[in-house]
Amino acid sequence: MxxxxxxxxxxxxxxxxxxxxxxxxxxxxxxxxxxxxxxxxxxxxxxxxxxxxxxxxxxxxxxxxxxxxxxxxxxxxxxxxxxxxxxxxxxxxPVLTEVEVAAQVIRAPIIGITGSNGKTTTTTLVGEMLRTSQLPVTVAGNIGTPLSAVASAVFAKQQHVVVELSSFQLQGTVTFHPHIAAWLNLYPAHLDYHGNLDNYREAKRKIFANQGLDDLSILNRDQEVFSEIAKTLQSKVWWVSLEQKVEFGAYIENDWLMLSAPLQGQSIPTVIAILPIDQIVLRGRHNLQNALFASAIAFAAGASPDAIRTTLTSFAGVAHRMEFVREVDGIKFINDSKATNPQAALQAIGSFTEPIVGILGGLDRGDDLSPLAAAVREHMKAVVTIGQSGERMAELARSVGVPVVKRVQTLEEAVQLAKNLAVAGDVVLLSPAAASWDMFASFEERGRIFKEAVHML
Known part of the structure; x- marks a missing residue:
């Protein structure tokens, strides 16, 4: 246009x-x-x-x-x-989104990454893997830098543009065409915006709309919905799995992260052992999935196995996503403000073996909280709730037998109370399972205030 x-x-x-x-x-x-x-x-x-x-x-x-x-x-x-x-x-x-306008200007190859959870971590990992491989790369999109802010500077065809994409951004795309498109996972999210899960899924699906035979899609083998989606795609398809070996893509075998992909100029896949998974710095099963996706995406874009290995053994994460803040009197404080839906919080909670004092609650979108029940019962010794959804979070915690459940008005109060309820060896985890907009301008502001309150203890 x-x-x-x-x-x-x-x-x-x-x-x-x-x-x-x-x-x-x-x-x-x-x-x-x-x-x-x-x-x-x-x-x-x-x-x-x-x-x-x-x-x-x-x-x-x-x-x-x-x-x-x-x-x-x-x-x-x-x-x-x-x-x-x-x-x-x-x-x-014509009604366009900012991403669509920017994509019509950019001439460099685009790598698009979407999903309900894990987008920012995966996008950041891919950028680091390509940089470590000495490949020119720009990272933009929902991660914080609008794609249109870098569009006029990105013309060179050898430069990759790695774009994190929300359902909001994808819904308004028309010609957007990533040569590599990855969809990490699908869980109910943003249903207040999209109306229902079908609409949300269709918005996400637009990441593949303009791909052709020379392009690559990378999907989650462990969610059945993607098997049906794969049948509709025109591109080549790779898979990522925590549960099974895949012919093309990334998987776990004998506690090693493995890649199975064709080398340059070949069509038959070569199996490459990247590293034992216990050498990956990021913790949690969800981050292991992020690491698999990032490895597959980056390798497909030209990153070397050594660069992938180096990144996974050094990258400690991004702000507000399972971010270690401080240890006070033997109590670890973790900022997972980016957990803006129940599934994201579930993944965070399940990554700890230590007893947790959880801080939950935020904007009430009417999300089904029942998937949190087992994890809250198993891992949380106490729950402090805030925000619009705080009462529903408190009811859930009481229903599964959490011994101590408290409701407070501010995040600062929540941090102080959580500290009082915890003992040495415990974790205080902010993983709200809700968006931030009832009390804060963004999840970043919520995370920043949490960190400030922790440092005031």
Whole structure:
């Protein structure tokens, strides 16, 4: 799509909105940005864009703005039933996401990574593996740097662009075409946005929509849903499994991480033993799956086995994901603020052998909490809950017999109470099993406040 001289309405002044507005301005589009927040809340972002000549309208979402645009670009978090978007769709105006705009500009090969859990860790690992192999790489997307912020700088075809992709970002894609696409897992998430699991799954499936015979998809062999998805794909397919050997992909055999993949110029797979899994620094079964996916993706993109091995034996994780904060009086404090759904929290809880004092709760999306029951019963000696879903979390903990269950109003209170309930040898784990937006601007802010409270002990 040629954006030059097109009138483009960008809805949302979040990080991705600012980035895509700048990119569209560089592409000589006539850009108007609209955000419902009062001017004083977005003054810095608005002034930054206005200095470039971009018009910024705040304080509401006037419907008439749609009447003057050729293209509408929406922030990923804005739903498709928002009135401006409904009006645009009714009038046949293209509605794009920031990722779609950026992808139409980028000429370098794209590696797309999606999934309900593990996306950021896997994306980061792939980037590190490629860098360690001395391959040029840019990492962007849902991980924190909008794809449109790097799009104009990424043209060289030898450079890989590794993109973490949420369902929000994928739903609005049209031409987005990753030459390697990986879907890590599928669990109920963001159902308040998508309405049901089928819609959520179909949004994720769009990562494969424009792939062809020369492209590669990498899927999770351990979830049956992907066997059916694989039958619909046009690309080559590799598999990742914690449970069984696969012909093409990555798996565990005799406690070793194994790759089975064709070497350059070959079609028959060669089996490569990467390393014993006890040498992988990241802990937990979920991180072992992340390591398998990252190894398969990076190898397919040209990373060497030595670089994959080096990364897995040195990479300690990313912020807010099973992040060790501090040990106080023999009590370890772990920040897993990124656990924004029950399945993510389940994986975190199950990775510990020590008794846990858990801090649970956040935005109540109505998620089914029952999958947490067995892990909470088995691993948690006490539970402290916060947020909208805190009462439901407390009811779950009581129902499975957790001896001590407390409800508090702030995260700072939760940290202090958890410290009082723990003894040397215990773990205090923030793994909320819920999004952060009832109390915090983001999971990052929630994690930062947790860490600050821990350091104040």
């Amino acid at each position: 040629n954006f030059a001289n097109q009138s483009v309405l960008v809805i949302g002044l979040a990080k991705s909105g600012v980035a895509v507005a700048k990119l569209l301005h560089q592409l000589h589009a006539h850009v108007v940005v609209n955000d419902q927040s009062p001017r004083e809340k977005v003054a810095r972002e608005a002034e930054e864009l206005e200095a470039l000549g971009v018009q910024v309208i705040t304080g509401g979402h006037p419907l008439e703005l749609v009447d003057h645009c050729d293209i509408l670009v929406k922030n990923p978090g804005i739903r498709y039933d928002q009135p401006q978007i409904l009006r645009a769709l009714a009038r046949g105006i």
